[in-house]
Amino acid sequence: MLEVSEIKEIEDILANYIVKKDVVKPNRPAFYIDANNIRDVIALLKQRLGDEAIYISNIVGVDKVSDGVIEVNYFIHLIPFSNTIVIKTSIPRDNPKIPSIIDLLPGAYSGECETYDLLGVEFMGNKYLRRGFFVPTDVTSKNIFPLRKDVKV
Amino acid sequence: MSKLIKYSPWLVHFNTGACNGCDIEVLAAITPLYDPERYGVKLSPSVRHGDILIVTGVVTKKAAERLKRLYEQMPGIKYVVAVGACAYNGGVFKGSYSIAGGANKVVPVNAYVPGCPPRPEEILRALLLLLNREKVAGGE
Amino acid sequence: MSIIRDVIRNLLSKPITIEYPRKLTPIEKDFRGRHYADLKKCTGCSLCAIECPSNCISMEKLPENIKLRHNPRGLYPNINYMSCVFCYRCVKVCPVNAYITTNEYRLSSVKEVYSKELTIQTVG
Amino acid sequence: MESEAAEKATSLIKIPITLEIPIGPQHPAIHEPVLLKVYADGEEVVGVDIGTGYNHRGVEKLLENNTFYKDKFITSRICGICNTVHENCFVRAVEYISGMEPSARARYLRVLVMELERIHSHMLINAIMAEIIGFDTLFMYIMRDRELVMKAKEIVSGGRVLAEFHMFGGVRRDIDDVKKEKILDILKKLEPRLKYYRRLFEEDPTITKRLMEIGILRPRDVVSHGMVGPILRGSGVKSDVRAEDRYDAYNEVPFNVIVKGEGDSLARMLVRWDEALESLEMCRYILEHLPSGSAVVDERKLPRVFPAGESFARVEAPRGELTYYIQHIKGDKPYRVKVRTPSFNNIINSGFSYLRHSIADVPVILVSYDPCISCMERAIVVDLKNGTEKKVTFRDIAMGKVRLR
Numbered sequence: 001m002l003e004v005s006e007i008k009e010i011e012d013i014l015a016n017y018i019v020k021k022d023v024v025k026p027n028r029p030a031f032y033i034d035a036n037n038i039r040d041v042i043a044l045l046k047q048r049l050g051d052e053a054i055y056i057s058n059i060v061g062v063d064k065v066s067d068g069v070i071e072v073n074y075f076i077h078l079i080p081f082s083n084t085i086v087i088k089t090s091i092p093r094d095n096p097k098i099p100s101i102i103d104l105l106p107g108a109y110s111g112e113c114e115t116y117d118l119l120g121v122e123f124m125g126n127k128y129l130r131r132g133f134f135v136p137t138d139v140t141s142k143n144i145f146p147l148r149k150d151v152k153v
Numbered sequence: 154m155s156k157l158i159k160y161s162p163w164l165v166h167f168n169t170g171a172c173n174g175c176d177i178e179v180l181a182a183i184t185p186l187y188d189p190e191r192y193g194v195k196l197s198p199s200v201r202h203g204d205i206l207i208v209t210g211v212v213t214k215k216a217a218e219r220l221k222r223l224y225e226q227m228p229g230i231k232y233v234v235a236v237g238a239c240a241y242n243g244g245v246f247k248g249s250y251s252i253a254g255g256a257n258k259v260v261p262v263n264a265y266v267p268g269c270p271p272r273p274e275e276i277l278r279a280l281l282l283l284l285n286r287e288k289v290a291g292g293e
Numbered sequence: 294m295s296i297i298r299d300v301i302r303n304l305l306s307k308p309i310t311i312e313y314p315r316k317l318t319p320i321e322k323d324f325r326g327r328h329y330a331d332l333k334k335c336t337g338c339s340l341c342a343i344e345c346p347s348n349c350i351s352m353e354k355l356p357e358n359i360k361l362r363h364n365p366r367g368l369y370p371n372i373n374y375m376s377c378v379f380c381y382r383c384v385k386v387c388p389v390n391a392y393i394t395t396n397e398y399r400l401s402s403v404k405e406v407y408s409k410e411l412t413i414q415t416v417g
Numbered sequence: 418m419e420s421e422a423a424e425k426a427t428s429l430i431k432i433p434i435t436l437e438i439p440i441g442p443q444h445p446a447i448h449e450p451v452l453l454k455v456y457a458d459g460e461e462v463v464g465v466d467i468g469t470g471y472n473h474r475g476v477e478k479l480l481e482n483n484t485f486y487k488d489k490f491i492t493s494r495i496c497g498i499c500n501t502v503h504e505n506c507f508v509r510a511v512e513y514i515s516g517m518e519p520s521a522r523a524r525y526l527r528v529l530v531m532e533l534e535r536i537h538s539h540m541l542i543n544a545i546m547a548e549i550i551g552f553d554t555l556f557m558y559i560m561r562d563r564e565l566v567m568k569a570k571e572i573v574s575g576g577r578v579l580a581e582f583h584m585f586g587g588v589r590r591d592i593d594d595v596k597k598e599k600i601l602d603i604l605k606k607l608e609p610r611l612k613y614y615r616r617l618f619e620e621d622p623t624i625t626k627r628l629m630e631i632g633i634l635r636p637r638d639v640v641s642h643g644m645v646g647p648i649l650r651g652s653g654v655k656s657d658v659r660a661e662d663r664y665d666a667y668n669e670v671p672f673n674v675i676v677k678g679e680g681d682s683l684a685r686m687l688v689r690w691d692e693a694l695e696s697l698e699m700c701r702y703i704l705e706h707l708p709s710g711s712a713v714v715d716e717r718k719l720p721r722v723f724p725a726g727e728s729f730a731r732v733e734a735p736r737g738e739l740t741y742y743i744q745h746i747k748g749d750k751p752y753r754v755k756v757r758t759p760s761f762n763n764i765i766n767s768g769f770s771y772l773r774h775s776i777a778d779v780p781v782i783l784v785s786y787d788p789c790i791s792c793m794e795r796a797i798v799v800d801l802k803n804g805t806e807k808k809v810t811f812r813d814i815a816m817g818k819v820r821l822r
Contacts, residue, residue, distance in 0.1 A: 025513040025728035052636050052654065055643045057731075060742050060755040075729065075740065079640070079654065082661035084729065084740075107643020110765035111757075118477070134473040136214035136251050146250055146478050153250035153478060170474055174497020174578045177541065181567070184560040188310040211474055238347060241375040245347045245491050248482070249475035266401040269378035270497065270578050274313050279401035281314060295621055299613075300554060309561060323590075325575045346483075346490035380490050380581045385589065385716045 006081045013048050017041050022088070028075075030086035035098050038074065038089055042104045045076065053079050056101075059111030061119040063093070065149040070096045070121055091121070100126035120145035155230050158204040159284055161193035165203030165227065169220050170252070171210025174270040175237040179207060182273035189277055192286060200226045205280065208256040211239040211246045217253040224260040232263040232283055236276060241265050324396035325379045329408035330370045332361060332416040334391035337368035341383030341392075349376035350383060353409070359416055372408040374400050460775045465768045480754040485511055485723065488751065489583070492741075495756060497578055498538045501530045502734040503756075504583040509664060510730035510741040511585050515723040523587040523712035524666040529703045530573055530582045531732075532696040536607075537566040538735035539689040539696075542787040543614065546686055549784050550627040555617070562610045569603045572596050587714030597704050604701055611697060615690040618683070628683035632782035634770055635680065642766040645759050646737020647688045648786060652680035658733040669706075670699050682785035689735075689787070721749045734759050736787045764788045 007029050011018065017040070020032040033041055045054055058075035074087040091098050100123035101108050112123040117133040117140075131140040139146055139153065146153050164183075168176055183189060183196060197203040200223055212220060224233070235256040238244035242255040256262050266279045311318050320326075330341075332355075342350040352368040355361065370383070384392040393415070400406050456464035476495055480488045493504040505527055512519070519527070544559035567577045573592055574580035582588055592600075618624055634644075639652045649656050657674040659667045675691040677684040723745060730741045737759030744753040763786045771779050 025726060026730075028729050052640045055640045055645075057643070057645075057738065058729075058740050058742060058755065058757045060753070062744055062753045073742070075742070077656075077738075079656045082656070084731065086729065105643065106641055106769070107762060107766055110643075110761055113765075114761075136473070138214060139250055146475060153475075172494045172497040172500070174494070174500065177498060178578060181560065181564065185308070185310055185557055186561055186564055187313055188308075191310070191312070213474060215473070238349075238376050238378045244376065244378055245487075245494055246474050246476070246479060247348060249479045251473050251475040264401060264403050265375050265405075267374045267377065267406065268398065268400070269380075269494070271401070272398050272577065274318050275398055275401055277313055278399060282401060295623075296555060296558075296617060299558065303558075321571050321575070323575055324571060325581070344486065346487045378490065378494075378579075379576070380579075381575075381589075382486070382490065382716075388717060 006083075010078070010081070010085060013044060014041055017044075024086050028084050028086050030073075030088055032088045032090075035072070035089040035091045038087065039099050039101055039104065041087060042074075042076075042101045045078075046104060049078060049080065054105075055079070056105045056107045056111065057084055059108060059115055061115040061121050061147070063119060063147060063149045064090075065093070068093045070119060072098055072115070072121060074101075096121040097124055098122070099124050102126045102128075118145060118147040120148070158230055159286065162204040162232075162280070162284065163195060163197030163202055164205050164207055164280075165197055165200050165223070166207045166209070167220060167223055169208060169210045169216040169240075169256070170213035171237070171239060173209075175209035175239070178270040178273050179209065179236060179276060182276040187273050187277050189280065192281065192284065194277075194280055201228065203227050204231060205283070206231060206233045206260070207236055207276075208233060208240050208260070208262075209236045211243045211249075212253045212256055212259055213251050214253050215251070217259050220256070220259050233260050234264045234266060234276075234279055234283065235262045236266045236271060236279075238267060238269045241267070244269060320396050320398070322396055323394075324398070325381050326394070326396040326398045327374065327400060327408075327411075328379075328381070328384055328392050328394040329372065329411040330415075331391050331393050332359070332364070332369055332412055334389045335364060335369055335387075335412075336389055336391075337364045337366045338388065339368060339370070341370050341387055344382055344386050345377075346380060346382060347376055347378050349373045349378075356413065359413075361416070369412055370408075371412065374406045374408065455771065455776065455779055457776050462771045462774055462776060462779060465771045465779075476756065477754055480756075481751060484721070484749045485585070485751065486719075486721075488754065489585075490581075492754075492756065493579060493581065493583075496758060498541065499534060499734045499736065499739070500578070501527075501534045501574075501580045501582055502732050502739055504580070505531060505665070506730045506732040506739055506741045507743075507754075508583040508585055509732070510728045510743045511723065513728035513730060514726035514743065514745055515585065515720070517586040519587045519665075519714075520710050520712055521666075521708040522591075522710045523714070525670075525703050525707050526573075526588050526592070526712050527583060528666040528670055529700055530570070530580055532699045532703075533566060533570050533573065534580070535696045535735045536611075536693045536700075537563050537570065538787075539693040540566065540611075540614075542735075542784070543618070543686055543689060546628075546682075546781075546784050547624070549780050550624065552623055555614075555624075559614060562607065562614075565603050565607050569600045572599050572603075584714050584716060585719055588712050589714070589716075591712050592707075597707070601701065601704055604697055604704075608694075608697055611690070611694050615687070615694065618686055618690060625683060627781060628681065628686065628785070630681050631778050632682045632770055632774065632785055633680050638769065639680075642769065643762045644737070644766065644786075645762055646734070646787075647685050647692070648737070648763060650674065650676045651685035651688045653678040656738075658731045658738050662731055664730075664732065666703070670702055672699050682781055685785045685787075722747075723749070736760055737763060760786075760788055 017033045018031045022030040024030045057077045060073045062071040069090045070093050071090045075084050077084045112126050113133045115121045116129040144151050240256045264283050339352045342352050350370045353371045355367040454466040492507040493500040495503050540563045544556045547555040571577050574582045634652045636652045636654050655676045660674050675688050725746050727744045732739050740757045742755040743751050746752045
């Protein structure tokens with residue numbers, strides 16, 4: 001598990017980016033950051049903890065219809081601390097754009113392509129985004145992103 | 154079942170988006186423990202020689218037209234066995250946007266094997282039922 | 294070290310094949326097989342039909358000649374075995390434990406197989 | 418990843434939709450609908466594009482439209498070979514939100530079912546690897562011995578493949594002493610066979626010649642591409658979710674994490690054999706130290722509505738780290754469920770690892786990742802220069818019988 005000292009260490013690495021702190025059950029520290037400095041946060045983590053220390057475990061897009069925002073959460077696993085931290089960002093729902101981290105962490109290729117195909121989040125700088133990565137053609141032809149909440153599929 | 158393929162039907166197996174639970178049961182059904190080769194049943198090296206098409210999995214829309222093309226590529230006398238609850242009408246995945254909802258919506262199905270996944274013996278017995286080669290004990 | 298010794302030993306030993314339809318394979322007695330409702334206990338509350346993950350239980354009217362005091366609505370669950378995934382959610386969630394479970398797995402056929410006759414037989 | 422590699426490639430291998438392992442005419446084949454476009458320059462692979470989407474069943478949209486109880490049965494059918502692990506991860510994610518606590522006996526039984534599944538999943542992929550390199554007899558032996566583990570799983574959970582064993586707050590069935598004895602002597606029969614196969618994979622020349630030094634992955638590449646599980650541990654990175662999260666009974670059951678440094682296909686398969694042996698020891702420990710108490714939970718008294726919350730559960734699937742993220746606002750239906758399976762990272766991000774290998778090694782490397790949507794059978798070899806197309810079976814590629822130029 002993640003001791004307090006380790007959380008302290010991560011916090012001061014990311015000190016000037018964190019907007020709000022939170023905990024995702026059971027004990028994953030979560031940090032809200034502004035959407036367009038995701039690249040600096042990942043670069044900082046890689047540089048401070050080393051190349052073999054972090055891998056991107058998961059990219060989750062959540063469509064929050066009520067407050068008109070798409071929440072993009074990056075789950076990054078830190079091998080030395082043996083726990084996963086969550087970096088939460090939120091982008092406007094009508095024109096969801098966020099810088100891609102595929103050149104920093106090539107592991108994000110599958111997560112970004114899927115989030116684009118299912119939720120329509122545009123990852124700027126990732127040239128492998130295409131519709132039909134997962135979704136069948138008759139849904140893509142109607143230009144629908146199936147995981148959007150206001151969509152009838 | 155026509156006389157020509159009654160004694161050596163070859164299988165073609167197509168996974169139209171299954172959780173591969175049925176696939177490993179089809180795999181177990183063909184290993185020597187149950188040994189379908191006693192009845193001449195074995196896997197055909199290519200679609201062109203296949204007689205029985207085993208369909209597993211919920212037929213996703215993307216895999217549906219491949220299933221149709223595969224069915225047309227098979228020679229004249231052909232039978233389709235839908236293995237598992239998903240191949241019948243989608244099983245627990247009913248209502249999802251990306252499935253065509255059952256193999257009988259794409260190809261004519263001759264026999265259904267219920268279960269999730271069905272036991273290997275049950276898959277073998279369904280083939281024998283289709284072949285009506287055996288006074289199959291129990292069940293109809 | 295290679296596999297030859299094992300191969301020779303297997304060549305000389307008896308084949309492990311079970312001649313399936315003639316000799317039946319050993320099945321655990323609590324293997325999740327065919328299950329059907331017992332009308333002596335079923336109260337027709339249709340909770341199993343709501344809870345079934347693959348929606349393969351349809352509640353049907355009892356035939357006219359059967360009147361059951363504990364089943365005022367006169368409904369009983371009819372399971373479509375082709376679409377059933379044998380997860381036994383209905384067996385576990387039934388408030389009166391009205392399901393009879395067997396380890397019968399030989400159910401394949403050319404058309405749908407329902408649990409209607411078995412359920413009616415429990416009373417009829 | 419490498420579509421710009423197409424220019425200098427001289428031939429392109431398009432592997433069509435039905436990807437089956439070429440287990441020869443009389444063998445079964447696991448067909449998984451994935452499309453692998455291999456751009457080859459002569460014999461050497463220049464680029465690989467992985468086409469996905471044929472197995473997409475829209476599970477996440479389905480999970481949002483169904484109650485938690487129906488979701489438990491849908492999640493355990495996402496992958497048939499590792500269904501107890503999917504169940505466990507989803508059930509624990511909900512337990513973190515709702516605060517339910519399974520009893521000690523239930524936690525032990527959960528680990529027992531997951532470890533039995535790890536043994537049969539590792540045996541299956543080693544059998545398929547033996548098949549890929551043309552070692553048919555070994556495939557048949559491993560599949561015959563795997564039936565023992567399926568019988569043990571049937572005794573514990575009532576189902577050969579799909580165990581339906583977990584429920585929020587505990588398990589759905591219990592085992593008594595008769596079943597315990599039956600499983601113990603199954604494990605006693607299984608142990609010599611597993612040790613025999615492990616030694617065979619290490620010393621048999623037909624296997625080591627094909628697997629050694631093939632698909633070497635440096636730790637830095639493996640971690641940066643987000644690959645998980647035996648691939649990570651085969652390249653010397655010590656990261657196992659069971660040791661990190663210590664969920665269920667993994668803090669009480671002694672086990673050690675297997676790490677090998679070579680990073681080639683043989684190291685990955687040996688990590689899997691060692692893990693299977695480790696699981697067997699854990700199962701034996703669990704059966705002998707099973708705490709008393711009630712493990713079965715009464716599904717009639719479970720709450721239908723859960724408090725709002727957000728949880729991220731991780732579990733060590735046979736193929737790697739499997740994670741479930743649930744966001745729940747109100748009612749009995751989750752607001753968002755994200756399932757990230759190990760093969761999602763291992764296969765889709767693995768395009769980089771086939772480079773500079775000969776085409777005959779592409780199937781070996783692909784199967785060493787234990788793809789849950791795996792394996793290819795027939796390839797259409799397109800000679801870009803004179804545009805001829807040639808149909809060749811994947812087995813011939815794997816056996817190196819294909820002369821491209």
